[in-house]
Amino acid sequence: MSEIDALKLQLESLQSEALAAFSAADSLNDLQALRVSYLGKKGALTEVLKGVGKLPPEDRPVIGKFVNQTKQALAAALDATEAELAVKAKSARIESEKVDVSLPGRSGPKGALHPVQQGLDELTAIFVQMGFDVAEGPEIEDEFHNFDALNIPPEHPARAMHDTFFIKDMRNADGTEPMLLRTHTSPVQIRAMKRFLAEGGEPPLAVVAPGRVYRCDYDVTHSPMFHQVEVFKVDHDVSLSHLKGVLQYFLSAYFEKDVAIRLRPHYFPFTEPSAEVDIGCVFCAGKGCRICKGSGWIEVLGSGMIHPNVLKSVGIDAGEFSGFAFGLGVERMVMLKQGIPDLRLFFENDVRFLSRMGVAK
Amino acid sequence: MKIPFSWLKKHVALAANPDQIADDLVRLGHEVEGVETPRAAVKGVRVGLIESKTAHPDADKLSLLKVNIGEAEPLDIVCGAANMGEGDKVPVATIGTALPGGLKIKKGKIRGEVSCGMCCSEVELGLAEDSDGLLILPADAPVGAEVGEYLELEEAVFDLSITPNRGDCMNVRGIARDLAADAGLPLVEISMADFAVDDAVAVPNVSVSAGADCPVYLARSIQGVNVTDSPDWMQASLIMAGMRPVNGIVDVLNYIMLDLGQPMHAFDADRLTGDIVIRSAMQHEGFAALDGRELKLHAGDLVVSDDASVIALAGIMGSGATGVTGTTTNIVLESAFFRPARVSETRRIYAMVSEASMRFERGVDPAMVGIAMQRATAMIVELFGGKAGDIRQCGDADAINAGRTVDCSVSAIATRLGVDIPPSADDVLARMGFDVKRYGDQLDVTVPSFRHDVSIPEDLSEEYARIIGFDAIPAVLPPLAVTRPARQDRSVHDAVSGGFLQVVTYAFVSADEQRLFVADDGMDIVLENPISDAMSVMRRSPWPGLLNIARYNLNRQQPGVALVEQGRIYARADAGQHNETNTLAWLMVGQAQPDTWYAPARQADFFDLKGAVEAWLSLRGLTGRFIADDAIQGLQAGQSARILVGRTEVGRIGRVDSEIATGFDMDVPVFVAEINLDVLPSGKKAKFASLPEFPGVERDLVFLFDKHTSSDAILNAVKSSAGKFLTNVRVFDLYEGKGVPEGKVSLGIRFTLQDAKRTLTQEDADAASASIIAAMEKRFGASLRG
Numbered sequence A: 001m002s003e004i005d006a007l008k009l010q011l012e013s014l015q016s017e018a019l020a021a022f023s024a025a026d027s028l029n030d031l032q033a034l035r036v037s038y039l040g041k042k043g044a045l046t047e048v049l050k051g052v053g054k055l056p057p058e059d060r061p062v063i064g065k066f067v068n069q070t071k072q073a074l075a076a077a078l079d080a081t082e083a084e085l086a087v088k089a090k091s092a093r094i095e096s097e098k099v100d101v102s103l104p105g106r107s108g109p110k111g112a113l114h115p116v117q118q119g120l121d122e123l124t125a126i127f128v129q130m131g132f133d134v135a136e137g138p139e140i141e142d143e144f145h146n147f148d149a150l151n152i153p154p155e156h157p158a159r160a161m162h163d164t165f166f167i168k169d170m171r172n173a174d175g176t177e178p179m180l181l182r183t184h185t186s187p188v189q190i191r192a193m194k195r196f197l198a199e200g201g202e203p204p205l206a207v208v209a210p211g212r213v214y215r216c217d218y219d220v221t222h223s224p225m226f227h228q229v230e231v232f233k234v235d236h237d238v239s240l241s242h243l244k245g246v247l248q249y250f251l252s253a254y255f256e257k258d259v260a261i262r263l264r265p266h267y268f269p270f271t272e273p274s275a276e277v278d279i280g281c282v283f284c285a286g287k288g289c290r291i292c293k294g295s296g297w298i299e300v301l302g303s304g305m306i307h308p309n310v311l312k313s314v315g316i317d318a319g320e321f322s323g324f325a326f327g328l329g330v331e332r333m334v335m336l337k338q339g340i341p342d343l344r345l346f347f348e349n350d351v352r353f354l355s356r357m358g359v360a361k
Numbered sequence B: 001m002k003i004p005f006s007w008l009k010k011h012v013a014l015a016a017n018p019d020q021i022a023d024d025l026v027r028l029g030h031e032v033e034g035v036e037t038p039r040a041a042v043k044g045v046r047v048g049l050i051e052s053k054t055a056h057p058d059a060d061k062l063s064l065l066k067v068n069i070g071e072a073e074p075l076d077i078v079c080g081a082a083n084m085g086e087g088d089k090v091p092v093a094t095i096g097t098a099l100p101g102g103l104k105i106k107k108g109k110i111r112g113e114v115s116c117g118m119c120c121s122e123v124e125l126g127l128a129e130d131s132d133g134l135l136i137l138p139a140d141a142p143v144g145a146e147v148g149e150y151l152e153l154e155e156a157v158f159d160l161s162i163t164p165n166r167g168d169c170m171n172v173r174g175i176a177r178d179l180a181a182d183a184g185l186p187l188v189e190i191s192m193a194d195f196a197v198d199d200a201v202a203v204p205n206v207s208v209s210a211g212a213d214c215p216v217y218l219a220r221s222i223q224g225v226n227v228t229d230s231p232d233w234m235q236a237s238l239i240m241a242g243m244r245p246v247n248g249i250v251d252v253l254n255y256i257m258l259d260l261g262q263p264m265h266a267f268d269a270d271r272l273t274g275d276i277v278i279r280s281a282m283q284h285e286g287f288a289a290l291d292g293r294e295l296k297l298h299a300g301d302l303v304v305s306d307d308a309s310v311i312a313l314a315g316i317m318g319s320g321a322t323g324v325t326g327t328t329t330n331i332v333l334e335s336a337f338f339r340p341a342r343v344s345e346t347r348r349i350y351a352m353v354s355e356a357s358m359r360f361e362r363g364v365d366p367a368m369v370g371i372a373m374q375r376a377t378a379m380i381v382e383l384f385g386g387k388a389g390d391i392r393q394c395g396d397a398d399a400i401n402a403g404r405t406v407d408c409s410v411s412a413i414a415t416r417l418g419v420d421i422p423p424s425a426d427d428v429l430a431r432m433g434f435d436v437k438r439y440g441d442q443l444d445v446t447v448p449s450f451r452h453d454v455s456i457p458e459d460l461s462e463e464y465a466r467i468i469g470f471d472a473i474p475a476v477l478p479p480l481a482v483t484r485p486a487r488q489d490r491s492v493h494d495a496v497s498g499g500f501l502q503v504v505t506y507a508f509v510s511a512d513e514q515r516l517f518v519a520d521d522g523m524d525i526v527l528e529n530p531i532s533d534a535m536s537v538m539r540r541s542p543w544p545g546l547l548n549i550a551r552y553n554l555n556r557q558q559p560g561v562a563l564v565e566q567g568r569i570y571a572r573a574d575a576g577q578h579n580e581t582n583t584l585a586w587l588m589v590g591q592a593q594p595d596t597w598y599a600p601a602r603q604a605d606f607f608d609l610k611g612a613v614e615a616w617l618s619l620r621g622l623t624g625r626f627i628a629d630d631a632i633q634g635l636q637a638g639q640s641a642r643i644l645v646g647r648t649e650v651g652r653i654g655r656v657d658s659e660i661a662t663g664f665d666m667d668v669p670v671f672v673a674e675i676n677l678d679v680l681p682s683g684k685k686a687k688f689a690s691l692p693e694f695p696g697v698e699r700d701l702v703f704l705f706d707k708h709t710s711s712d713a714i715l716n717a718v719k720s721s722a723g724k725f726l727t728n729v730r731v732f733d734l735y736e737g738k739g740v741p742e743g744k745v746s747l748g749i750r751f752t753l754q755d756a757k758r759t760l761t762q763e764d765a766d767a768a769s770a771s772i773i774a775a776m777e778k779r780f781g782a783s784l785r786g
C-alpha cells in the first residue's frame, strides 16, 4: 500500500469515527470538546496532516485536497449537530421553566372609588362636556344664601320642610341670622352668580355645583348628610323647553340608554314654573313594578325656570335674562343606576360593598 | 290631604274613573301619593224587576221569582227572603259575579228548581253588617243597570300632596275647581239650606284691634243647640278624609273646612266672659291650649280673647276651657281671615300645627269667610237645632286680595315656556277663576281672590304650562357654550389607585371623638339640633370617622383595611368666621398583604402608610419631608410626624395612640395620615432636561450609627459632603442584631456619581467616598463597617 493510500485510509476511518462521536454527543459542551479533539490545533486531523510532509511533493496536493474535504465534512457535521443540540437544549430549558399561568399575579391591595364619588364624577363630567363650569360653595351657610335669596322668606312654609340643622352660637356676618348647614346645593347658584357678576361677567352663565348637603332627618330612607348636584344656566331667552332638552340629554347620558322623561308641575319657591322630573322606571321599563309602585315612573329630581326674585337677589335683570335650574340627589341616582336597595349602605362603608361597587362594569 | 272621590263629585259631575282622575291630578300638579279604595264597585249585580213570585213546591221558606234584568227573557231565581213582592226592584247578582264576601254566583238547582242568579241584601253587597231581607231599590231604578253605578257604590280616596303655594287646593272644592276647568265641566253651586235669623239672639260684641293681622272677622251666636254625634255620612266622609269625628259641632266645622277651605272655630258661649277682642298678645301672657299645652305668649302673637283670658291663638288653636263639648248649648261661631305670615310665625314659635293653621298660613279665600259662616250655621241649625242670631262683622273681606291684575305679553310667556300659547288655554284659565283678556300680544289677567300664589307674569307662565301640559312642551337643547375646563381634582382617585378604598362618613362626630385628636380650644362648631350626641359636632379631624369605619369592618372578619376619605373639616375662625378645609385622610390597620403563594402575610406598619402618602405626593410632582413630632395629639410618640412640602406644613401621619385604638375595639397598630388639600402647593409640570450621556459610578458604604440617628439627617450629610457629581443617594440596608454592637445600627448607603462631560473614574469615586466617610465620622461619630 502506498503512503498516500494509507493516509487516505487513515483519514476515512478518522472521519467515520468522528461522525459517530458527534452524533453520540448529548451536550454542547461535549460537542465543543470533540470539535477541539478533531479539528483543534493539536487535534486528530492535525496529527494526520503531520504525515503529509513525508509524502513526495507531487502527491501532496492530492492528499491536501482530501484532507480539506475531510475537514469540511467534519466541520459541517459539527455545525449541524450543534444546531440540533441547541434546539434540544432550548426545549429542555423551556420545559424546566414552565409556570402555572393560572396562579394569581403579584399585586398589592385593590382600591375602589366610593359609589357616591363615581356618581359625582359621572354626573359632573356630563355637564362639563356640555360646557358647564364647576363651582363649589360652603356647607356652613347663612340663611340669606340658603333661603332668602332663593325666594324662601322666613315665614315661608317651605322653610319648615327643609329640616334644617342650625349651628349653635354662630351668626352671619352682620349678626342678624343664625348659621346653618346648607339644606341643598342651590345656594351655590347665588354665590356663583354673584362671583361671576363681581368678576365683570355677563350671561351666559352655566354652572354645575356638586356637594354635600344636610337635613335633620334620619331613617331608612333619609340620611342627615347626602350629596346633590345643582345645575343652572342663565342666558337670553332660556326656556322651559331648553330645560327639558338638557334633562332628556343628561338623563339618557347618565343611564346610558334612551330614558323616557316626564315633567310634572310642582312647586319650589326658587323656580317658576317648577317641575318634578320622573324617568320611565329603569327596573321594569315602565311596565310597573314594586320600586315604581306600579306607576312605571320614578321621581328623580326637581327643576324649573329660575324665579325672577332669585335673579334679582344677585342683580341680574330678570327682564333681559332667564334661566333654568335643577338639583338632583346623587345617592338616589346611583341607587337607580346600580340597583342599590338601601341608602344606608353608602354610609356604612362595608368594605365588601365598596370593593364590589368599585368594580367597573 | 285625603279627598274621597264621592266628595269630589258633589262639586263637579266627573265622568272619568278614579284612575283617570289620578292621572289628571298629577298632570295638573297635584301629586297623588296613593289611591285607596275603601269600597270597590260590585260588578255584575244589576237592577232586577220582580215580575212574578210563587211558592217553591218543596220548601216553605223559598220563593220562585221571575226577574226582569232588561234582557229578552226574565231570570228564574230561587230566593229565601220574605220582604219582596211582585213589582219590587232588587239587586240581582248574575251568573259569574263575585260578591264582596267571596261568594261566586253559579247556575244551580235549589230543591229541584233552577236558579240563575241571586237577589241580594245589603250584607251580600258589602254595604252593611246585617239586614232584614233584600235591598229594595227605589221604584225609578233603571232595570238592567249596574247597581254599583246606580248607587255610586264605588269609592276611592286620593291621597294628595298639596304644594305649599296652593292653599286654595287644601279643600275638596279647590281640587274640584282645577279638575272641572281642565275637563270643561261646570262647578256645582254651593248648596245652602235656608235658616231664619232670630233677632232675639244677641249679636256677639266683637272688636278687632290688630286689623293688619286680622282684616276680617265674623262672629255669630247660636243658642239652644243640642250637640249630638254628627250624621253617619258626615262621619264616614271625615274618616275617609283622615279626620277623627269629635262631636256634632266640631264635625260640621271640620267638614266645612275640608269642603270649602275655610277653617272655623266654635266657642262655648257660656264659658266666655264679656266681649271678644282680636288683638296682639301681651308679653308673657298665658294661654292654655286645647292640646293641653300651657304657653307663655310673645308680644305680637295674634290672639282672640274675652274679658278674662286668651280664648284662641288666632287661626291655630282654641283654648281648652272654651271649646264645644257634648253638653254645650250656646255657641259663638268664628269665621275670619288671618294674615298668613302672622299665623306662620306664631305657629313656628310654639311648634304647633293644626289643620286650621296649615290653611291660614297658606292663605284662605277671603270670599269664602262669609259663605262658610252661612253654610255652617245652616247645617248646625238643621242637624242640632238652635236659634241663630245675626252676624257681627269686623272688617271687609271684599278688600282682601281683590282685583289683583297681571299684565304681560303672550310672547313673553311663550318664550319662557318654549311653546305657543293657544287662545283655548285662556278659556281653561278663565274656568279656573281668572279673568283673562287678550289684546293681540297683550294679556291682562285679573287673579281670583283665592290665588295668593299668582302675582307676576312668571306665575302666569306656570298656569299656562299646567294647562298646556308639560308633555306638550318640546325638548330642545339650548346653545351650549364652549368653556375651558378647570383641572379636575384627582386627589382621591390617585389615593384609590394606590390600593385604598374610598369611604364617605358623616361630617359630624361626637364631642368625645372630637377631643381624641383636637384640644378643647372653643373653636368647635356645634349643632343646635343634632340627630344625636354621636352626630353633634362638626368634625375637625377626619380620623374619628375613619376609625369608626375600620372598627365596623374589623368586626366583620376583615383581616385589615386601607381606607381613604376626601372631605371637609370645620372649625371656627376669628371674627365670627369659620373655615372649611378640604382634606384627604388615610387609615391602615391589620393585614397590609395577605398570605399568598409568593409571600407570607404582612401587618401594616408606619412605612406602608408613609409609602402611600409619598407615592400620592409624587403623582402631583411633590416630595414630602416627614419631620418626627412626638407631640401630635392622639398619635403615638416616636411613630408620628408632620409632613412638609417645601416650607409648608401640609399634613400629619402616625400611629394612633393604643388606648384610642382600643377605644375603637382595635388592639393592633392603626396608622392614619391627613393632607390639607387647600394648602398643598400645586406641583410644577416637569421641564425637560437632557439625559446623561456618560456612565456613572455607584458605590456602597456601610456604617455603624447610633440607634435613632435620623436617616434623613444622614442622607443630607451625604449630599452635602459627596461633591458635585452626586446624583442619587439612598439607604439600601438597615440591620441591627447579631454582629452589631448594642445601641448601634448598621446602615448601608448606596450613592451614584455622574458627570455630563466625561466618564467618571475610580479615583473620583474614591475621593467622594473618603469625603463621605469623614463627614459621617465627624457629624455622627459613625464608623465604616468592615
Ligand SMILES: [Zn+2]
Pocket (backbone or CB within 6 Å): A281, A282, A283, A284, A285, A286, A287, A288, A289, A290, A291, A292, A293, A294, A296, A297
Ligand atoms: Zn318599575
